[in-house]
Amino acid sequence: MYELPEIRGIVDRTAVIDTIVAFANAFDAKDWQKVRVYLTDEIDIDYSEFRNETPRQIVAEEYIKQRIEGLAGLRTLHVSTNHEVTINNNTAECQSAYQIYRLDPTRESGQNRLDTAGNYFHSLIQTDQHWLIAGIKQTVVIVSGNPKIHGSLRGTSQ
DSSP: OOOHHHHHHHHHHHHHHHHHHHHHHHHHHTOHHHHHHTEEEEEEEEOHHHHOOOOEEEEHHHHHHHHHHHTTTOEEEEEEEEEEEEEETTEEEEEEEEEEEEEOTTSOTTSSEEEEEEEEEEEEEEETTEEEEEEEEEEEEEEEEOGGGSTTTTTSOO
């Protein structure tokens, strides 16, 4: 028989994964208000392997603005799998694997995609029984396609 703390752990683990998957789905739907629902007011971000940006803290609204600009005109599919969740009271860490497919329907075939895969490391905090993303680190294992598809990579040598 499961004890209450074990059940609480299962519920929290599921809620953390649901938060991360819903966050990714909101990107694909370009539902930026929904993206905001899953973020703390300030987020620690590290996209240095993909964008060559210095890891930093950013306010949620600026984070969303950058994603709107970077993904403008693109169709995307974010796939999130292999979630390993560690919970410590009201904080959580989740390592997961991802694949992101990006398609620019205005470009010719062979030049219209940028696909990446790797790992995400999300830090979350629990507030009012909801889990919010407070940190995002992306590592990159695979980059395939045209980097000019992504707004933050246009004009780079990547």
